[in-house]
Amino acid sequence: MASEKAFITQPGISRPNAKWRHLWKYRALIILAMPGILLMLINNYLPMFGIFLAFKDLNYTEGIWKSKWIGLDNFKFLFASNDAWLIIKNTLLYNISFLLINTILAVMLALLLNEVKNKFASKFFQSTVILPNFISMVIVGYIVYGFLNPELGFVNKFILEPFGIDPKNWYAEAQHWPYILTIVNTWKNVGYAAVVYLAAIVGIDSEYYEAAVIDGASRWKQMTKITVPLIAPIIIIMTLLAIGRIFNADFGLFYQATMASGMIKETTEVIDTYVYSALMVTGDTGLASSAGLLQSVVGFTLVVTVNLIVRKFSRENALF
Amino acid sequence: MNPKRTNPIIVIVLTLFSLACLIPFWLVFMISVADENWVTAHGYSFWPGKFSLVAYQYLIEDAEKILRAYSVSALVTVIGVVVSLFVTSAMAYALSRKEFPLRGALSFYILITMLFSGGLLPWYLVYTRFLHVQDTLMALIIPGLIGGFNVIIMRTFFTNSIPPSLIDSSQIDGAGEFRTYFSIILPLSLPVMATIGLFTTVSYWNDWFTSLVFIQNEKLFSLQYLLTKTLMNASFLQTIANKAYSSTAQVTTPLESIRMAMAMIAIGPLVLVFPFLQKYFVRGLTVGAVKG
Numbered sequence: 001m002a003s004e005k006a007f008i009t010q011p012g013i014s015r016p017n018a019k020w021r022h023l024w025k026y027r028a029l030i031i032l033a034m035p036g037i038l039l040m041l042i043n044n045y046l047p048m049f050g051i052f053l054a055f056k057d058l059n060y061t062e063g064i065w066k067s068k069w070i071g072l073d074n075f076k077f078l079f080a081s082n083d084a085w086l087i088i089k090n091t092l093l094y095n096i097s098f099l100l101i102n103t104i105l106a107v108m109l110a111l112l113l114n115e116v117k118n119k120f121a122s123k124f125f126q127s128t129v130i131l132p133n134f135i136s137m138v139i140v141g142y143i144v145y146g147f148l149n150p151e152l153g154f155v156n157k158f159i160l161e162p163f164g165i166d167p168k169n170w171y172a173e174a175q176h177w178p179y180i181l182t183i184v185n186t187w188k189n190v191g192y193a194a195v196v197y198l199a200a201i202v203g204i205d206s207e208y209y210e211a212a213v214i215d216g217a218s219r220w221k222q223m224t225k226i227t228v229p230l231i232a233p234i235i236i237i238m239t240l241l242a243i244g245r246i247f248n249a250d251f252g253l254f255y256q257a258t259m260a261s262g263m264i265k266e267t268t269e270v271i272d273t274y275v276y277s278a279l280m281v282t283g284d285t286g287l288a289s290s291a292g293l294l295q296s297v298v299g300f301t302l303v304v305t306v307n308l309i310v311r312k313f314s315r316e317n318a319l320f
Numbered sequence: 321m322n323p324k325r326t327n328p329i330i331v332i333v334l335t336l337f338s339l340a341c342l343i344p345f346w347l348v349f350m351i352s353v354a355d356e357n358w359v360t361a362h363g364y365s366f367w368p369g370k371f372s373l374v375a376y377q378y379l380i381e382d383a384e385k386i387l388r389a390y391s392v393s394a395l396v397t398v399i400g401v402v403v404s405l406f407v408t409s410a411m412a413y414a415l416s417r418k419e420f421p422l423r424g425a426l427s428f429y430i431l432i433t434m435l436f437s438g439g440l441l442p443w444y445l446v447y448t449r450f451l452h453v454q455d456t457l458m459a460l461i462i463p464g465l466i467g468g469f470n471v472i473i474m475r476t477f478f479t480n481s482i483p484p485s486l487i488d489s490s491q492i493d494g495a496g497e498f499r500t501y502f503s504i505i506l507p508l509s510l511p512v513m514a515t516i517g518l519f520t521t522v523s524y525w526n527d528w529f530t531s532l533v534f535i536q537n538e539k540l541f542s543l544q545y546l547l548t549k550t551l552m553n554a555s556f557l558q559t560i561a562n563k564a565y566s567s568t569a570q571v572t573t574p575l576e577s578i579r580m581a582m583a584m585i586a587i588g589p590l591v592l593v594f595p596f597l598q599k600y601f602v603r604g605l606t607v608g609a610v611k612g
Contacts, residue, residue, distance in 0.1 A: 023421055028497035029414040033426060036411030039466040042446060044433040050442020064449065112334055117326045127598045128338035131345075134594060134601065135587060136526035138547045142583040143344040145551060146351055146364050152576065154347060157363025191341065195602055219327075251529065259552055275440050280533065285441060292439025300436045320431050 054293040058285040074290035083274065087291070091270040094178075095246045098185050103239060105186060106193035107231075111223055113194060114201045126198070129191030137252030144184060144257045174264040181268070184257050185250070193238070200234045201227055237310055244306035247299045251276065271295050345587065352376070352581040356574035364576075375577035379585065385560055386585065388539065389546040396460045396542060397524040404465045404520050405513055411466070412474035413501050418484070434468040444533060459534035460542065464524055470516050477512040478505060511603075518600045525590070543586055550582055 023030070054074055056067045078084045109129065116122040132140075147154045148170040156167035170176060208226050217225065249270035258268045271291060278288035303319070311318040347366055351359065352375055354368035362369065379386060415426055437443075453459040482505065490500050506513075531545035541549065549556045557579055594601075 026417075026420055026422070026497075029417055029420050030422065032410040032497065032501060033414035033422075035407045036466050036471065037426075037429065039407060039462070040429065040433050040468075042451065043443075043463055043466065044437070046446045046450065047438030047442035048436060050438050050445060053442060053445075064445065109337065112330050112337075115326060115330045116334065121326070121331070123598070125334045125338055126602065127595060128341045130598075130601065131591070131594065132341055134522065134590065136528065136544050138526075138528050138544045138551070139348075139583055139587055141551050142348055142547070142580065146344070146347045146580065149364065152359060152363040154364045154366070158365060187341070187344070199602075256548070256551075272440075279441055279444060288441045289439070292441050296437055296439050303435050319434060 051289075051293050051296065053285070054289040056289075058289065074286040075294075078287055078290045078294075081287075083269075083287070084291070084294075086266070087269055087271045087274045090267065091247060091249045091272075094181065094185075094249065094270065095242070097178075097182055098189075099239065099242050099246075101182060101186055102190050102193055103235065105190045107197055107228070107235060109190060109194035110197035110201055110231075111227060113198050114227070115219070126191075126195060130195055131191070132188045133192040137250075137256040140184060140188060140253070141256035141259060144180070145259065148180070171259060171261040172263040174267040177258065177264050177267045181253060181257060185253055188253075196238070197231060197234065200231045204230050233313055236313060240306045240310050240313075244303040245299070247271065247295055247302060249273070345591075348580050348583050348587075352577050352584045354577055356577055359576050372574070372577070375574050375581035378574065378578055379581055382560065385546065386543075386582065389541050389543040392457070392460075392540060393525060393543040396457055396527075397521055399457075400461045400464055400524045401517055401520045403461070404470075405517055407466055408470050408516065409474055409506065409509065409513070410501065412471050412478060413497075413505050415471065415475045416478035417487075417497075430468045430471055440533075447534060454534045455537045455540065457540065460527070460530050460540075463530055464520065464527065470520075474509070474512055474516065477509060481512075482508050515600050515603050518597055522601075547582060547586055550579060 053064070053067075055069060055071060056064075057070045057073070058064065059067045113122060113125055113129075116125060145153070148156075150156060150167065150169045150171065153170070155170075160167055168176065170180070204227065208230070209222055212222050212226060249272045251272040254268055254270050254273045255276070258264060260273075261268075271294075275288050275292050275295070278284045278291065307319050343366075347364065350366055350368055351364050353371050353373060354365070355370035355372040356374070358368055358370040359365075411426075411430075414420055415423060415430075417423070420426075447459055447462075448454045451458075451462075453462065486504060487500055490504055491497075495503070526544060528542065528544035528548050531540075531542050532548065535541065535545065550560065554575075557575055558573070560578070560582075
């Protein structure tokens with residue numbers, strides 16, 4: 001440490017000691033922060049050091065430390081199986097379509113909510129649209145099952161059958177799931193995003209609108225020429241942050257809504273479910289660790305890049 | 321047009337939207353109160369031709385499993401939320417003190433946790449091979465205790481909403497950092513505590529993933545995990561229904577409605593308190609997304 005050296009070379013005073021004494025003065029704050037520091041050490045830092053496992057042939061009987069180093073073999077195996085491309089493709093395509101659809105619908109919904117004059121009605125609409133965000137993915141799984149149960153489900157019995165269409169075996173036919181999962185995801189998350197945008201809209205200075213009304217601008221004009229441009233920064237930031245997480249799938253959605261059905265993996269397997277089943281179902285730790293590391297590294301790069309971009313737009317919305 | 325009245329088209333669109341959010345719950349509810357024979361003949365309907373509360377009767381007769389899962393969830397949630405609020409606010413307080421020499425280092429330490437994750441496998445190994453907490457309630461509590469984002473939100477609240485002069489004067493009067501934290505910071509942070517507390521409550525209550533990964537012992541199943549098992553595993557549902565079978569004079573076990581009745585029992589309390597907590601929930605959502 002260059003700075004400490006500089007301290008020591010100053011004659012007369014022992015500076016490192018003074019530094020420690022200075023810290024000692026704040027020991028109470030260090031003690032207050034300590035539980036959090038330790039928990040993060042366990043929950044976040046120790047697993048980070050575990051990424052070296054991706055280069056090992058993990059063997060529980062020999063122990064984590066004694067397991068053999070195998071270089072990039074885990075990655076070779078991952079990419080040789082074609083699984084890698086499938087899960088990367090699925091993860092990216094789902095996240096991109098979720099992002100597009102959710103953003104457009106959420107902004108529209110926020111604009112509509114902002115037009116509601118009655119306070120009680122506004123509260124009611126806000127409550128109902130964020131209710132899906134409040135419940136667990138497990139319940140979402142039950143709801144989807146209520147609609148899609150192949151023998152009794154509402155869709156087969158009350159929509160397809162009356163129109164003379166053959167019932168579908170939903171949990172075994174992969175081609176439907178891109179649509180189903182997109183609908184479910186929209187249902188669960190669009191209200192939340194709309195409420196965030198609504199908060200931004202409410203924060204807009206009313207003088208803009210007053211001036212526009214004097215100039216004879218219609219509600220539609222006010223919406224498109226004032227509201228949307230003024231919340232554009234927040235839309236951009238939310239979008240960028242979502243891009244930073246584009247390599248991370250919503251495990252709950254892909255696990256619960258599909259009832260973890262093995263027959264539809266072609267369209268429902270994403271990185272997170274793949275890592276989970278490699279670890280917990282097939283016990284293939286090599287695949288789990290290499291796919292996990294891939295996700296971590298790409299995710300980290302994306303988050304950091306996106307943050308640099310967000311900082312350009314608005315400093316206070318950047319993570320660092 | 322009267323500017324005080326909402327455009328009726330907008331009201332209609334929003335009403336449809338709200339219905340779309342609510343209707344799925346209605347379907348689950350209707351299956352839970354439908355007569356089993358009618359359901360097996362006609363399917364899941366929004367208005368079954370014949371109603372029956374026998375599913376709930378079954379669940380009351382054999383409430384043991386569900387009550388146990390309820391208490392596991394409640395215990396984990398209460399302990400988790402209380403401990404988490406203390407740990408998070410204490411860390412945030414240290415971080416909010418401008419004089420604290422390790423402030424920069426601590427911020428960086430927290431930031432890294434928000435940027436990089438080791439992935440599922442190493443995380444799993446830390447809990448099972450290092451802490452050895454698999455199949456204990458600790459495995460359900462520890463992972464949710466701290467989150468970098470919550471610390472940052474609380475720190476921002478402390479720096480923006482608690483006047484530094486208040487802290488200074490109390491420390492001139494001889495109060496130490498602990499005293500300041502307990503007697504000044506905590507009483508003044510009710511709004512942020514309520515918001516973060518509510519979010520932590522929901523995430524503990526809704527958590528099933530940590531159970532999926534760490535819990536094998538049936539006695540430690542949380543409510544959400546019991547539901548997961550019930551949905552994905554027909555024989556597991558059968559075991560829940562079987563025990564009650566002898567006590568109710570029913571020819572066929574109403575498995576379809578029992579399943580959905582279990583979901584209703586799980587959503588019920590949450591949906592009932594939701595309108596009262598909605599304000600904090602909305603505040604939390606906006607704070608979480610647009611760093612406060």
